[in-house]
Amino acid sequence: MSARVSIQTEDFNLAQEIERLRLNDARVGAVCSFVGTVRDTRALTGQAHDEVQAMALEHYPGMTEKSIEAMIDAAHQRFDIYQARVIHRVGELAPTDQIVMVAVTSAHRGESFKACEFLMDYLKTQAPFWKKEHTPQGAQWVDARVTDDQALARWGIQAAN
Amino acid sequence: MMQVHLRYFASIREALGCGSEAWQTAATTVGALRTELLGRGAAFQCLAADKPVRMALNQVMCQPSDALTPGCEVGFFPPVTGG
Numbered sequence: 001m002s003a004r005v006s007i008q009t010e011d012f013n014l015a016q017e018i019e020r021l022r023l024n025d026a027r028v029g030a031v032c033s034f035v036g037t038v039r040d041t042r043a044l045t046g047q048a049h050d051e052v053q054a055m056a057l058e059h060y061p062g063m064t065e066k067s068i069e070a071m072i073d074a075a076h077q078r079f080d081i082y083q084a085r086v087i088h089r090v091g092e093l094a095p096t097d098q099i100v101m102v103a104v105t106s107a108h109r110g111e112s113f114k115a116c117e118f119l120m121d122y123l124k125t126q127a128p129f130w131k132k133e134h135t136p137q138g139a140q141w142v143d144a145r146v147t148d149d150q151a152l153a154r155w156g157i158q159a160a161n
Numbered sequence: 162m163m164q165v166h167l168r169y170f171a172s173i174r175e176a177l178g179c180g181s182e183a184w185q186t187a188a189t190t191v192g193a194l195r196t197e198l199l200g201r202g203a204a205f206q207c208l209a210a211d212k213p214v215r216m217a218l219n220q221v222m223c224q225p226s227d228a229l230t231p232g233c234e235v236g237f238f239p240p241v242t243g244g
Contacts, residue, residue: 036244057243058171060236063220088243100244120244126222128236129243130171141172144213144240159222161215161240 004084005068007059009091012101021083021105028082032112033103034120040095053134057090057099060128064088071122078155079115081106086119088129121151125161162187163231165194170238173214176207191216191235192225213240 002020006012014035022028042051072084087101102119106112131142144161152159168181188194195216198205208214217236218227229235 058174059243060168060170060217060220060238063217063236066220067222124244125241127243128170128217128238128241130239131242132171141239142242144242 004072005065006087007064012087018103021085021103028105029107030109030112031105032116034116035098036100038093038095038097051136052095055093056132058130059090063128067127071119075115075119079111081111081115118155124148125152165229166234168236172239173207173237177204191218191223191227
C-alpha cells in the first residue's frame, strides 16, 4: 500500500490521488474527498485590512506524521472504509493555493463521507500545524477556533486544542 | 537531574528565538518542567500558566501530570491551526 500521509511543500493533484486510491480495488463504490485552500479574507468581507497576501505553514516534523497516522487508524476503527489518504502542505502559500487534502474510499458513500469529515475535524484540532498570515498590518499567527473543538466533540472526542 | 530535549514552535519559537535545545531539569513531570522554564527570564513568560500553551511528550499530545524520562522530547506550542 502507498503512503497514507504526506507532508510536503509541493502542490498535489486530487484526481491523481483519487485514482491511486480506487483503481485496482473493485470493492470501492464511493470516494469522498475534501480540499482546504488559502482564503483571502478580503474577498469575503471587502475590507482592505482583511487582506491575506500570503500564508506560512509551520509544523512539528515527526509528530505531524505520527499524529495523522493515528487519526487514520482511528478512522479505520470507527468506519467501514478501505483506504484514507491525507496530504498537507507546509511552507509559503498564496491565496487560492491548496493546503490540505483528505480522501477516503469505501463500499458505500455514508462511511467515506463520515470518515472524511472525522479526519478533517481531528486534524484541525490535534495535528501540529500553525498558520501565519501575512497582511497589510504585518504577519500574524492565526488563532485557534473554539468551533473546531466543538466539531471534534461531535465525534465523542473531548480533546480541547 | 536529567537531560531532556526541548522543542518550540510557532509564536513560542519566535518569542524564545530558539527552536530546540537540550536542558537539564530537576522536574519530574511536563507541567513542573514548564514552571521551571518560567524562571529562565522574561522571554519564557510565553509559557506562563495563563497562556494557551499545548505540550507534547515524545511527539504525542500530553497532560501536565505526564512523567518525564531521561532523554525525552518535550514540545511546547500554541493551539494548532492547520487544515
